[in-house]
Every structure is written in C-alpha cells, then in structure tokens.
Amino acid sequence: MSLDEIDKKILQKLQNDSKITNKKLSSELNLSVTAIFERIKRLERNRVISRYVALVKPAEVDRSFMVFCQIKLVQHSKNYVIKFEEEIIQLHEVLECYHVSGEYDYILKILVKDMEAYREFLLNKLTNLNHIGSTQSTFIISPVKSTTAIDLL
Amino acid sequence: MSLDEIDKKILQKLQNDSKITNKKLSSELNLSVTAIFERIKRLERNRVISRYVALVKPAEVDRSFMVFCQIKLVQHSKNYVIKFEEEIIQLHEVLECYHVSGEYDYILKILVKDMEAYREFLLNKLTNLNHIGSTQSTFIISPVKSTTAIDLL
DNA sequence: ACTCATTCTGAAAAATATTCTAATTACAAT
DNA sequence: ATTGTAATTAGAATATTTTTCAGAATGAGT
Numbered sequence A, B: 001m002s003l004d005e006i007d008k009k010i011l012q013k014l015q016n017d018s019k020i021t022n023k024k025l026s027s028e029l030n031l032s033v034t035a036i037f038e039r040i041k042r043l044e045r046n047r048v049i050s051r052y053v054a055l056v057k058p059a060e061v062d063r064s065f066m067v068f069c070q071i072k073l074v075q076h077s078k079n080y081v082i083k084f085e086e087e088i089i090q091l092h093e094v095l096e097c098y099h100v101s102g103e104y105d106y107i108l109k110i111l112v113k114d115m116e117a118y119r120e121f122l123l124n125k126l127t128n129l130n131h132i133g134s135t136q137s138t139f140i141i142s143p144v145k146s147t148t149a150i151d152l153l
Numbered sequence C: 001a002c003t004c005a006t007t008c009t010g011a012a013a014a015a016t017a018t019t020c021t022a023a024t025t026a027c028a029a030t
Numbered sequence D: 001a002t003t004g005t006a007a008t009t010a011g012a013a014t015a016t017t018t019t020t021c022a023g024a025a026t027g028a029g030t
Helices: A005-016 A022-029 A033-045 A078-090 A115-124 B005-016 B022-029 B033-045 B078-090 B115-124
Strands: A049-056 A065-073 A094-100 A106-112 A132-146 B049-056 B065-073 B094-100 B106-112 B132-146
Touching: A005 A022, A005 A033, A005 B049, A022 A033, A033 A049, A049 B005, A065 A078, A065 A115, A065 B094, A078 A094, A078 B132, A094 B065, A106 A115, A115 A132, A132 B078, B005 B022, B005 B033, B022 B033, B033 B049, B065 B078, B065 B115, B078 B094, B106 B115, B115 B132
Parallel strands: none
Antiparallel strands: A049 B049, A065 A106, A065 A132, A094 A106, A094 B132, A132 B094, B065 B106, B065 B132, B094 B106
C-alpha cells in the first residue's frame, strides 16, 4: 500500500500516542476530522497499523530482569525447527524470538522478575525443550533506548 | 504501586488491544464503566501504563531488515559511556539499545530497509561515533515471536 | 459503633467517533 | 482542453464513548 506524506505524519503521531483524538490530528495536519478518520481506517484495513496496545512499565509489574538468550539447535531439520518455534511461542517469558544468522540459530528477548526467576525459566522451561543444543545468556544492565516507533519522516 | 487481580486483567486486555472500550471491559470484568475508568486512570497516573501506541508493520513501511548489532567500546570511562549513549539515542534506525553483560558492551536492535541501507547506516552513522571499538552484526532471518505484552496472570 | 479513605454504582454531561450526503479534487482517457 | 470516474474531503447528523458528579457500599483502624 502506498503512503503519502499525510499518512506518514499520521502514523508518526499514532506511534507515539495512539490516544490522540482525530480532532487534534485534524487541526495539526490541517484536514477535516473525517479525512483523518478515513485515512486511519484505511491504514488499519490494510494492516499498516497492525494493532493498538498499552505499554506497561516492566518494573511496575515486577519484571525487572531482561535477558537476551542465544540458542543453538542440535539439528536443523524442518520438523525440529517447526516444533521448536511452536514451543517457544507458548512461553510467556519470551517477548521476542528471531531466527538469526551467525553462530547461534535464535535470539530471544526474555523478561522475568529477577535472576532467580531466570534460572527457574532456564531449568524448567527452556532447556527442557527438545532439540536445544546450547544457550548463551546476555543480561541487560541498563536500557539505553527502547521504542516501538518506526521513523517515517 | 500494588495491583489486584482486576488491575492485572485490565492491563492484560489493554496490552493486547488498547482500543477496547470501558463498556466492553466493564461487562467482561463485571464492574461499572466508572470503576474501570477510575482504575485505568490510576494505572496511567502511577505510570504502570507508560503510554498507548499504534504498532506499525515494518514491511508495510519499507523496513524489512532487522539486525542485532553488538558493540564494544574502546574505553569505559563515564564520559565516554554517557556521550556514546546520548548519540545512540538520536539514531532513529536504533529502536532499542541496552547496556549488557558479557563480551560486548551494548546490544542494539536496528531496523532499516535492506542490507544496503544497513551498510550505509554502519558506515555513515554507527562507526562514525567516537569510542566505538568493534561491532558484530546478527541478521534476522525470520521473526518467530514479537510481542510487547507482559503476561500478568 | 464511628470515622476516614477508597472504590464502587448509576445517571448526566461533555467530548469524541462514526455515518451520511454532497462538494471537491485527482487523474486517466479521449 | 474536457469529460468521466474514482478517491478524498468537508460539514452536519447521529451514535458511542469518555468524563464528571453525587451518593452508596466497603474495609481498616480507633
């Protein structure tokens, strides 16, 4: 789907604050409320906007420990890969998982309460999965930047 | 701030779809609209909910290339670290940046159009920063899971 | 039992989202 | 240039939702 400059400005603003009203958007972009409304609906219909979400502060819900975990599989046959990915998706501690290039096969972003909870996760969940070869954990000392907004301007 | 089960259910739902109406929430949780309204306002006031955002599909806005880039600094004096982090924050291609444990100092999640754009980014922006020792890039072959929602139940 | 603070309900008011009709614009084909 | 067609827009109406308000229920501490 093709996006003009107005679409991009709308997306830019919605990515930063999806609670902004159509009225405010319309005055900032010098368009009618209806024009804004129709454009947003079109962006939603075409799945340019995939969803609207509330972002929760991890520390406020007792999830202050973030880890990047790299994983190697023992085999790479299609069945193993499919099975592994299905199982990973089920784990709620895993916020993100990517199949990647390089020495390891996967990178996972994991969020838990603390180091102890991570140990539990590793022992009881992750290393219990079949086909896992080795893992390597990288702990987050401090977040420097964290955004979901893609720059479009 | 302390959260009861109702708060957690509200957060759970808002993390998945922040456009859900208070009326719908109220019927699903068997509370009045006002009760829901007040609870959400409290969650916002106390920054449990940090913001509401629209999520945009990267491919739809021509950003199909994601990379994890690990960085080592040449020195770790406070001034260097501060300066480096300030500069990283400015780069719109960098969606996330974490100070981490292990062999490298930082992990960055970078989103660009394609490999060529990534090369441009590396040459013109990243390696132009002072104090950078070495970098190592890991390319995303395929996303397996990607969510912003923290499981609270 | 009484007070205080918190959370709740239901109704009213204010603001916003959505629908509708018509006018305008953009653009391709002639 | 001009016609026709579709897409986009504006403005008014209607429908929904958010927000405010007053009063009732709840619970902890005295």
